[in-house]
Amino acid sequence: QAVVTQEPSLTVSPGGTVTLTCGSSTGAVTSGHYPYWFQQKPGQAPRTLIYDTSNKHSWTPARFSGSLLGGKAALTLSGAQPEDEAEYYCLLSYSGARRWVFGGGTKLTVL
């Protein structure tokens, strides 16, 4: 089974910009992996921020954006806010969107 890798932890200053990445053990991440990004705060269910690489839900703050970068999926936060401190998970599809693998998560600290 594929392994999806994320940075274990990152720190960003309030108002700063940070990029989280999501890699696959099978090779480059492409749009065919339909990358998702989730935000999870303690005691809460995950909330989808980005789907299909770069698409946003109505509830996704404009400061979050998704892309492909250097063979990985990327989540960029521009203008970090204290409320953005959370765990972020990526999710990749394999076998034509029939099987999914989560990354290990990135703990983002806003400090």
Add this chain to the structure above:
Amino acid sequence: QLQLQESGPGLVKPSETLSLTCTVSGGSISSSSYYWGWIRQPPGKGLEWIGSIYYSGSTYYNPSLKSRVTISVDTSKNQFSLKLSSVTAADTAVYYCARSSDFDYWGQGTLVTVSS
């Protein structure tokens, strides 16, 4: 507004079968071509996709759990269910149900502890 709610025992004995149900409200589970899925999260750890079911009944499972997992759908009750057999302490986790076509709607999660 679509809502999902997990239900089932919070405590399961080792070697027994874990059974959970997800009740969907605010929409029909079979009204569109959606997938419905289960995801779990051990305490203090990351998320793991368990499997998904298409509204028609086709199922897709995590290969690492496939031998122990069964996901089914009951359109008459607007529910889908998870059964995980031969559980061990490693299966202790918060179990979430979600609409896994877009992972846009999630239940609040339910903690299942495997212990004698």
